[in-house]
Amino acid sequence: MNAKAEKIRVASIDPSYYQAVTDAIRTEAVKLLSEEAVVAVVGYLPGRRIGTAVPGLVTTPEQAQQLIFSPACVNNLSLYLTKAKKGVLKKGKVAIIAKGCDLRALAGLMGESQVKKEDIYTIGIACAGVFGANSDRKGGLTEASIARKCRECTVHQPEGVDLLVGTLPELPQLTALEAQELARLEALTPEERWAYWKEQFSKCIRCLACRQVCPFCYCEQCLCDKNRPQALESSPRPAGNTAWHIVRAMHLAGRCGGCAECERVCPMDIPLNLLNRRMAMELKELYDYEASMVPQEKGPLTRYQEDDDQSFIK
Amino acid sequence: MSLLITETNLRSLVDALVKGATLVVGPKHSGSVVLYQPLAAGSDLTLDELPRRSAKELYFPVCEDILTFKRENGKLEVRDIDRSRFPETVLIGAPPCDAGSPSILDAVFSWDYNDEFFLERRRKSTIVGIACTKGDDACFCTAVGLAPDAKAGSDLFLTPLLGGSFRCEPVTEKGQALIDKHAGLFSEGAAGEPVAFADQSTGKLDLPKIKEWLNGHFEDPLWESIADICVGCAACAFICPACHCFDINDEGNPDNGTRRKHWDACGFSKFTNHASGHNPRDIQNKRYRNRIMHKFKYYDDKFGKTLCTGCGRCIRACPVGIDIAEILDTINKKAQQG
Ligand code: SF4
Ligand code: SF4
Numbered sequence: 001m002n003a004k005a006e007k008i009r010v011a012s013i014d015p016s017y018y019q020a021v022t023d024a025i026r027t028e029a030v031k032l033l034s035e036e037a038v039v040a041v042v043g044y045l046p047g048r049r050i051g052t053a054v055p056g057l058v059t060t061p062e063q064a065q066q067l068i069f070s071p072a073c074v075n076n077l078s079l080y081l082t083k084a085k086k087g088v089l090k091k092g093k094v095a096i097i098a099k100g101c102d103l104r105a106l107a108g109l110m111g112e113s114q115v116k117k118e119d120i121y122t123i124g125i126a127c128a129g130v131f132g133a134n135s136d137r138k139g140g141l142t143e144a145s146i147a148r149k150c151r152e153c154t155v156h157q158p159e160g161v162d163l164l165v166g167t168l169p170e171l172p173q174l175t176a177l178e179a180q181e182l183a184r185l186e187a188l189t190p191e192e193r194w195a196y197w198k199e200q201f202s203k204c205i206r207c208l209a210c211r212q213v214c215p216f217c218y219c220e221q222c223l224c225d226k227n228r229p230q231a232l233e234s235s236p237r238p239a240g241n242t243a244w245h246i247v248r249a250m251h252l253a254g255r256c257g258g259c260a261e262c263e264r265v266c267p268m269d270i271p272l273n274l275l276n277r278r279m280a281m282e283l284k285e286l287y288d289y290e291a292s293m294v295p296q297e298k299g300p301l302t303r304y305q306e307d308d309d310q311s312f313i314k
Numbered sequence: 315m316s317l318l319i320t321e322t323n324l325r326s327l328v329d330a331l332v333k334g335a336t337l338v339v340g341p342k343h344s345g346s347v348v349l350y351q352p353l354a355a356g357s358d359l360t361l362d363e364l365p366r367r368s369a370k371e372l373y374f375p376v377c378e379d380i381l382t383f384k385r386e387n388g389k390l391e392v393r394d395i396d397r398s399r400f401p402e403t404v405l406i407g408a409p410p411c412d413a414g415s416p417s418i419l420d421a422v423f424s425w426d427y428n429d430e431f432f433l434e435r436r437r438k439s440t441i442v443g444i445a446c447t448k449g450d451d452a453c454f455c456t457a458v459g460l461a462p463d464a465k466a467g468s469d470l471f472l473t474p475l476l477g478g479s480f481r482c483e484p485v486t487e488k489g490q491a492l493i494d495k496h497a498g499l500f501s502e503g504a505a506g507e508p509v510a511f512a513d514q515s516t517g518k519l520d521l522p523k524i525k526e527w528l529n530g531h532f533e534d535p536l537w538e539s540i541a542d543i544c545v546g547c548a549a550c551a552f553i554c555p556a557c558h559c560f561d562i563n564d565e566g567n568p569d570n571g572t573r574r575k576h577w578d579a580c581g582f583s584k585f586t587n588h589a590s591g592h593n594p595r596d597i598q599n600k601r602y603r604n605r606i607m608h609k610f611k612y613y614d615d616k617f618g619k620t621l622c623t624g625c626g627r628c629i630r631a632c633p634v635g636i637d638i639a640e641i642l643d644t645i646n647k648k649a650q651q652g
């Protein structure tokens with residue numbers, strides 16, 4: 001399919017789809033808050049600028065009337081349920097709006113005993129896709145503006161939620177740009193691949209936005225903050241940057257839900273989700289593990305089994 | 315009659331400066347982003363996009379060595395960085411929100427301590443600012459007292475004209491010297507119409523009133539309502555032309571290493587963590603409050619200046635869409651009500 005045809009088909013997602021999702025979210029949120037079934041609804045509110053939305057920690061039925069769903073609702077809100085955000089939400093049951101890719105993070109957090117299923121009420125969205133970082137948002141969701149992760153999404157339709165909102169519109173087949181890029185890197189020689197990542201990591205300014213948005217980076221003491229002595233160099237230079245990204249990739253392996261938030265927020269456009277996906281391939285191959293929308297008993301790297309592959313011990 | 319330079323000659327000016335061993339820094343494409351980078355030639359200069367990071371890094375780099383140490387025969391030898399080797403520099407193509415920031419930062423870098431790394435680079439640089447025609451809906455320079463054609467901070471100021479030339483106005487002696495030295499590239503003529511600026515949607519802010527409100531509202535429910543969602547990264551501070559916090563770390567090993575200065579930010583939870591474990595800014599909204607307080611109150615208290623040029627970068631980059639222009643507008647309204 002050529003780019004132009006794709007553009008027309010994606011742009012043709014009926015705006016009434018977003019309106020229907022928005023209405024359903026509002027109705028449910030108002031009900032939950034008026035009946036005091038929850039202390040807060042974590043959802044999306046409109047931003048000041050065209051094509052933007054912001055996370056909202058909504059606590060009154062009046063505010064709940066402002067909740068929205070649009071292609072600008074990019075954030076993975078499960079972050080607000082982690083201990084990194086301790087104290088921000090009142091104690092009690094919380095409702096949360098989740099797209100399929102966010103649900104994988106919620107499920108992972110449950111698997112890690114960070115969130116209890118009975119403490120949350122999930123409103124899952126049948127999701128057509130959201131904007132990519134730095135995309136032109138004036139013309140709605142198009143081939144040019146859709147996030148890379150959404151082009152090859154396998155979780156449009158949420159599972160295991162308390163309430164499902166929205167009916168998926170017909171979705172076009174889009175080329176899997178990220179998978180293509182991953183395959184391109186795989187085909188390189190190790191030296192070429194190393195050169196590629198060295199170049200990418202050299203751009204990092206250590207703003208830690210990638211860490212701060214990640215629902216799984218909830219450690220109270222991150223290795224990269226340790227400075228007496230330093231676990232790895234804190235200064236944004238090639239050595240420390242490379243160490244930082246390898247540490248993060250390893251610490252997220254078998255946990256990452258693939259929401260690609262880390263990549264979206266990187267001000268230097270470092271394609272971090274390529275690392276996540278590469279690690280996910282590794283986990284699939286070694287442990288037949290994949291992140292999913294429903295909690296799994298134990299993550300592959302936190303469980304010991306007699307028949308685990310030990311060939312790497314030399 | 316005005317002094318004019320064509321786009322071709324502007325690029326030739328870069329070429330001439332580079333040939334003369336001047337470091338020329340300007341907006342340049344680098345992969346998917348535009349950054350302020352050393353230009354190898356005039357053709358590298360891009361004027362069609364606001365750089366992702368600000369021009370402050372010319373004076374205050376993301377990371378720099380401030381000394382090196384080495385133990386030899388049991389004695390630790392400390393070596394300073396030779397700042398006399400910092401090159402003469404021309405910053406070219408900086409819009410008012412970037413050109414205006416170094417002069418705001420002079421105050422803090424020459425206050426209780428003279429930061430010679432910053433100051434030496436400032437002494438050795440000339441800023442060629444350019445009127446901004448690339449603004450978007452995150453920009454609010456006009457609201458904080460600048461404007462798309464504000465000359466504050468520039469030594470030489472360019473205004474893009476319809477047809478592709480630039481009107482040139484020397485603002486300081488440094489700017490005039492640059493013109494005199496390359497007089498052949500400039501010409502006298504009638505300046506045509508300037509390229510139109512993008513409209514800014516935000517209203518003018520009453521900065522003194524905002525400061526007055528901040529004076530009395532260190533505690534206010536506003537902070538929770540606007541900043542509970544803040545994730546505590548440093549994207550906003552690092553790309554900001556006015557934020558200037560840094561950390562210092564010794565890297566290497568006890569016998570051979572380097573002391574480095576690199577960007578830090580008040581948004582990080584560890585920023586105010588005391589050795590005792592106590593953290594006076596124990597929750598994110600208090601950290602965000604500091605961002606507003608420092609920019610619109612403390613810096614003004616101390617140096618009589620506002621620590622924001624309205625470039626809108628933090629608005630574009632915030633992972634959770636925190637919009638400082640909107641927040642200032644809210645405070646402005648509260649301040650008007652008294
Ligand atoms: S990856 Fe799938 S579920 Fe997630 S935002 Fe994109 S389309 Fe929606
Ligand atoms: S968000 Fe990007 S620039 Fe910031 S620390 Fe992460 S990789 Fe580095």
Ligand code: SF4
Nearest residue numbers: 214256257259260262
């Ligand atoms: S590592 Fe990135 S993609 Fe994975 S869960 Fe964290 S933010 Fe999402």
Ligand code: SF4
Nearest residue numbers: 554622623625626628
């Ligand atoms: S606070 Fe934001 S708008 Fe103001 S100068 Fe800094 S980055 Fe620009």
Ligand code: SF4
Nearest residue numbers: 557558559579580608
């Ligand atoms: S706002 Fe924060 S990061 Fe920026 S200069 Fe002030 S204290 Fe530093």
